[in-house]
Amino acid sequence: MPTSITSLKTPHHSVIVVGGGQAGLSASYYLQQQGVDHLVLEKHSVTHTWRNQRWDAFSLVTPNWQCALPGYRYSEEHGGKDPHGFMKKDQINDYLAGFVKAVNAPVREGVAVRRVIPRAAGGFEVHTSHGEFTADQVICASGGYHTPIIPRLAERLPVGITQIHSEQYRNPQALPQGNVLVVGSGQSGAQIAEDLHLAGRKVYLAVGDAPRCARFYRGKDVVDWLAEMGYYQIGVDTHPLREGVRDNTNHYVTGRDGGRDIDLRKFALEGMELFGRLEGLQGDVLQFSGNLSESLDSADAVYNRINGSIDKYIAEHGIDAPAGERYEPVWAPSQERGELNLAEQGITSIIWCIGFTPDFTWVEAPVFNGRGHPGHVRGVTAQPGLYFLGLPWLYTWGSGRFSGVARDAEYVVEHLVRAQAKHKVA
CATH class of the missing domain: 3.50.50.60 (FAD/NAD(P)-binding domain)
Known part of the structure; x- marks a missing residue:
């Protein structure tokens, strides 16, 4: 029995x-x-x-x-x-x-x-x-x-395209020769795009709605300032967004090489090609929304807003700190590209960096x-x-x-x- x-x-x-x-x-x-x-x-x-x-x-x-x-x-x-x-x-x-x-x-x-x-x-x-x-x-x-998020349109991509999720990415050398499309610009997407970019790979980046923050500001790591300001003690029950804060995307920044900002506009100046949100696929051609400028501006606005809160804290407490400054864009798209032909651009790999469920x-x-x-x-x-x-x-x-x-x-x-x-x- x-x-x-x-x-x-x-x-x-x-x-x-x-x-x-x-x-x-x-x-x-x-x-x-x-x-x-x-x-x-x-x-x-x-x-x-x-x-x-x-x-x-x-x-x-x-x-x-x-x-x-x-x-x-x-x-x-x-x-x-x-x-x-x-x-x-x-x-x-x-x-x-x-x-x-x-x-x-x-x-x-x-x-x-x-x-x-x-x-x-x-x-x-x-x-x-x-x-x-x-x-x-x-x-x-x-x-x-x-569960890694991979959009259903991935099923219709050419069979010769290598597709991996961010959790599977290890290094640029593990990918086949050719150019790389990174989809998503949260913490993983921005850092993986940088890793490929620094290795000399040609990178195309589909930018999402992730915000960004400074690594260092007015003499200290921004994390040090926010800790001093009590931000990390705020509970979801007292946060202005309440439980809605759980839907926020993490700010992109890096601790690589001692820590620095990640500025997608700077990458664009250096040859990385930026696009708006990925929306569709027709044959070998990916289609993107025309929201790149809006996404970059929104990320920069968060960057400046966080720095502004630090400025206010320093002023209110009479803290002796180096002068601050407002971030000004170093690059802006003159005309957004709405399409990307994978074959014509020599793209052999796509890395999906759009999170998990x-x-x-x-x-x-x-x-x-x-x-x-x-x-x-x-x-x-x-x-x-x-x-x-x-x-x-x-x-x-x-x-x-x-x-x-x-x-x-x-x-x-x-x-x-x-x-x-x-x-x-x-």
């Missing part, structure tokens, strides 16, 4: 954490502090994304001092000697390896969670590629970047909105015992990053422990 999921033979844990990245490991850190029995399930290996889904020249876009994983803040104690620098890919993975060792979480790697089902009597069934578990509470810490179809609880995003307050859902961690703007700007995930994990675990105590009393 088949063993029931409710059988005593089914492994049970007070908490199951789904995902072994920085969010799941941060949850484990605080669960261990609270003495809560738990198990972390990771379908690949811990911190897999950082080791396997970043290009070779990748570096942090925020200074190292913001790396504040629980019990393992970036410091000389943990091998960090450049708080205002920007760790490169190998250095990031060394930092994470130290964190993994320090946390020593109870992890089972290579276990994919296929279903999480609330039980009528309370708790959850957790169905995996390696059998079934039960848990009183579940923390979903698998992040929000699951979440996939929480394995969580069978009524907590999602029409776009597949979980509804929650600081990671706490309306389903008793079900929590989320590691999502962008779960609570603050740093929620999905090294800088803010510890605060979120601590809050979720404290809520979980209180709920557990109430249940025992009841």
